[in-house]
Each structure stands twice: as C-alpha cells, then as structure tokens.
Amino acid sequence: MNSENTFIIDGTPIPFEPDQTVLQAALKADVFIPHLCYYPGLRPNGNCKLCTVIINGRHASACTAFARPGIEVENNTPELNDKRRLLLQMLFVEGNHFCPGCEKSGNCQLQALAYELEMMTPHFNHFFPSRKLDTSHPDVFLDMNRCINCCLCVQASCEVDKKNIFAISGRGMAARIVVNTPSGKLGDSNFALSDKAASVCPVGAILPKRGSFSVPIGQRIYDDLPISSQTEFLATRKA
Amino acid sequence: MMLSPQETPKRKLRVATASLSGCFGCHMSFLDMDENLLDLVELVEFDRSPFTDIKHCGTCDIGIIEGGVCNSENVHVLREFRRNCRTLISLGACAVNGGLPALRNELDVREVLREVYFEQPGVVSSTIPNDIELPLLLDKAYPINEVVRVDYFIPGCPPSGDAIFKFLTDLIAGRTPRLDYPQMRFD
Numbered sequence: 221m222n223s224e225n226t227f228i229i230d231g232t233p234i235p236f237e238p239d240q241t242v243l244q245a246a247l248k249a250d251v252f253i254p255h256l257c258y259y260p261g262l263r264p265n266g267n268c269k270l271c272t273v274i275i276n277g278r279h280a281s282a283c284t285a286f287a288r289p290g291i292e293v294e295n296n297t298p299e300l301n302d303k304r305r306l307l308l309q310m311l312f313v314e315g316n317h318f319c320p321g322c323e324k325s326g327n328c329q330l331q332a333l334a335y336e337l338e339m340m341t342p343h344f345n346h347f348f349p350s351r352k353l354d355t356s357h358p359d360v361f362l363d364m365n366r367c368i369n370c371c372l373c374v375q376a377s378c379e380v381d382k383k384n385i386f387a388i389s390g391r392g393m394a395a396r397i398v399v400n401t402p403s404g405k406l407g408d409s410n411f412a413l414s415d416k417a418a419s420v421c422p423v424g425a426i427l428p429k430r431g432s433f434s435v436p437i438g439q440r441i442y443d444d445l446p447i448s449s450q451t452e453f454l455a456t457r458k459a
Numbered sequence: 460m461m462l463s464p465q466e467t468p469k470r471k472l473r474v475a476t477a478s479l480s481g482c483f484g485c486h487m488s489f490l491d492m493d494e495n496l497l498d499l500v501e502l503v504e505f506d507r508s509p510f511t512d513i514k515h516c517g518t519c520d521i522g523i524i525e526g527g528v529c530n531s532e533n534v535h536v537l538r539e540f541r542r543n544c545r546t547l548i549s550l551g552a553c554a555v556n557g558g559l560p561a562l563r564n565e566l567d568v569r570e571v572l573r574e575v576y577f578e579q580p581g582v583v584s585s586t587i588p589n590d591i592e593l594p595l596l597l598d599k600a601y602p603i604n605e606v607v608r609v610d611y612f613i614p615g616c617p618p619s620g621d622a623i624f625k626f627l628t629d630l631i632a633g634r635t636p637r638l639d640y641p642q643m644r645f646d
Contacts, residue, residue, distance in 0.1 A: 320616035
C-alpha cells in the first residue's frame with residue numbers, strides 16, 4: 221500500500237480511489253463514521269454534520285471532503301463523539317421521537333446512532349412541536365413529527381425519481397420539508413411506493429402503509445448488531 | 460451476576476421507587492429481574508416504593524422514578540424524591556423523554572377538558588371536575604429532568620430487567636453505569 225492512494229483514519233491507513241470522499245473510502249474499508257444524511261449514489265450535501273471529523277487539524281464533513289493522499293483524519297475520538305451525541309440530542313428534542321410507538325424502531329438510523337453513541341437522554345428541554353401527519357397518499361404515511369430535515373427524500377425524488385416531489389421550505393429553525401403540490405398533500409402528487417424517495421428516509425417520517433411490524437421488533441437491522449459493525453450494508457445501499 | 464466480596468458495600472443502600480405518569484411497566488420490568496432480585500436485595504433495601512407501600516420517601520441513597528410529569532401530584536412526589544435521594548435515576552421512556560403520555564402535548568388542555576366534559580355525546584355534566592383531591596393537569600407531559608435535576612437515565616419502554624440490574628449493580632459497586640448493546644433500547 222503506497223501513500224499515493226492512502227490516507228490515515230485514527231492511525232489506520234485507508235486506501236481510496238479517485239473522487240472518493242473520506243466517508244466513502246472509510247465505509248469501503250470497514251471503518252465506521254457516524255452519518256445520517258449520506259446515502260450511496262446520492263450527491264452528498266453535508267447537512268447533518270454527524271460525520272464531522274478532523275482532517276489535518278481542521279473540522280470537516282467526511283461525506284463532502286474528498287480523500288487525498290496522506291491526509292490524517294481523526295474520527296473515533298471521545299471529543300468528536302461527544303459533539304456527535306450533542307447533535308443527536310438536539311435532533312431528538314426538536315422533533316417528536318417516540319420510539320416505542322414508531323414502526324421504524326430497530327430500522328431507524330437516528331435511533332441506531334443514539335445507541336452507538338450511548339445517548340442515554342435527550343438532555344435538552346423538548347420542543348414538543350405540533351406537526352402534521354399526512355395520510356392522504358394511498359400507500360405511504362408522511363409523519364413530519366419524525367423528520368430530521370436530512371433532505372434525502374428531496375434528493376432522491378429529484379435526482380433518481382426525476383419527480384421533484386419534496387422540497388425544503390423556510391429558513392433556519394423554520395426550515396421544513398414540504399410537498400410540491402398546491403394542497404401540500406402527498407396524495408395529490410404522483411409519488412409512488414416504488415420511488416426511491418419512499419425508501420431513503422433514515423427515520424420513520426416516510427413509511428409504507430400496511431405491512432407494519434411484519435418484521436417483529438427484535439429481528440430488525442440494528443436490533444442485534446450496532447450500526448458501527450454494519451459498514452458493508454451502509455455502503456452498498458443502492459440509490 | 461455475583462459481586463466479589465471486595466466490591467460489596469458494607470451497608471445496604473436505601474432505594475426508593477415511584478411511578479408518576481407511567482404504566483407501571485418499568486416496575487414490572489424491575490420485578491422481571493427474576494433471580495437477580497435475590498442478589499440485589501443483598502445490596503439494597505427499599506424505602507418508599509410500590510413494593511413496600513411506604514407512602515413517603517425518607518432519606519435514601521438512590522431514587523428511581525418511572526413515568527413523566529403530567530400533573531401537580533407528580534411534581535410534589537418528584538420534588539420529594541429529589542430532596543431525599545442522593546442519586547436520582549430516570550427509568551424508562553416516559554421519565555426520559557415524556558414517552559407516550561407526551562403525545563398529548565400538541566393538544567391544548569383546556570380544549571381537551573372542554574371536549575371531554577362538555578361536548579362528548581351523552582355527557583350531561585356541565586362542569587370540569589375541580590375537587591381539591593384531584594391533582595391539576597399540567598399543560599404538557601414533561602420528562603422528569605425538565606422539572607428536577609436527574610443524575611442518571613435508563614432508557615427503554617420498558618428497560619429490561621437485565622438492563623436495570625446491570626445499571627444498579629454498576630452504580631452500587633462504584634463503576635460508571637453502562638448498558639451493553641442489547642440492553643440499550645429505546646423501544
């Protein structure tokens with residue numbers, strides 16, 4: 221392994237290919253970097269900041285930073301994991317995340333990262349926001365209570381499905397995912413269960429109707445194995 | 460799990476438990492520790508708790524609270540625990556983040572009471588019950604750490620008996636309490 225095509229994460233040499241990001245190369249090499257808004261095949265947009273690492277002494281998002289020969293990346297350190305846990309806690313209190321009543325529990329990336337980073341409490345005062353449940357679509361629920369604004373549905377709908385059904389509206393704290401129809405209802409769009417945007421949601425905001433709990437709690441993706449040991453699964457999801 | 464002799468504290472620690480706005484599932488899970496309970500009672504004795512039926516909390520080493528804070532009585536009980544317990548533990552989803560009772564938080568309490576006591580079909584009463592014996596509802600269901608300071612949190616709905624046992628024995632033995640991956644559950 222020469223230094224032409226390797227870089228270092230926490231002291232371990234990681235090989236990379238041209239145009240790979242730090243996160244892509246890390247996942248390929250079975251090194252886990254926590255992330256929520258990255259999905260293989262979709263353009264990385266670096267908005268969740270969970271994958272923040274320190275590259276040559278400077279903070280950067282591993283999903284948007286290109287791998288370069290010889291760079292030194294700090295990833296799995298107590299300091300970075302403390303900051304990541306803080307980000308998770310803020311995501312939990314900003315929405316209504318009631319895991320015991322959520323069909324996504326066990327398959328949820330937000331929950332899996334909270335387990336991984338040992339988030340015992342959301343710590344901050346909860347917002348308990350009032351958000352709407354959109355049941356207008358025949359095959360899909362849209363529950364904004366659980367949305368974390370990762371924008372994967374926006375990207376998948378635009379880049380893969382070519383339908384442009386979702387968009388982000390508002391600024392700062394008021395930014396929310398909206399549906400691009402005059403009524404704002406998903407049922408009035410040409411959204412289909414087979415769309416990529418229906419399956420990229422890392423949380424339980426976009427869920428198929430019917431068939432709930434067909435995979436019982438206890439047999440789900442992150443029930444037995446922590447997300448950090450499932451890098452192959454995370455890297456090979458298809459957009 | 461048996462503790463080694465040098466890890467075993469000399470005095471039994473006094474533990475109080477209470478269920479605020481919860482379903483008692485966490486207490487059931489506590490009992491679900493099975494034979495581990497026998498190891499635990501070697502280390503602790505219970506003060507106020509549904510297990511003892513003592514009504515008020517004395518000076519305790521550990522207080523364990525299940526359930527969130529939904530009404531004025533919950534606030535009084537919680538403050539009594541905080542005053543009397545050196546270490547306060549938040550047990551289960553409702554105490555940690557409000558849990559399912561917090562699903563009511565997007566509803567206005569006044570509107571809810573009006574709907575229940577005035578507008579339901581067949582309701583003939585025309586007053587909202589207002590007896591001094593009845594605890595007043597709070598505007599929202601709160602996690603307990605939004606009302607008092609809390610030292611430790613055990614998430615889960617309910618946390619498994621194993622998780623509670625691991626956490627308590629870690630704490631009693633002076634280790635930093637830590638749950639293994641299968642015990643760390645939010646659902």
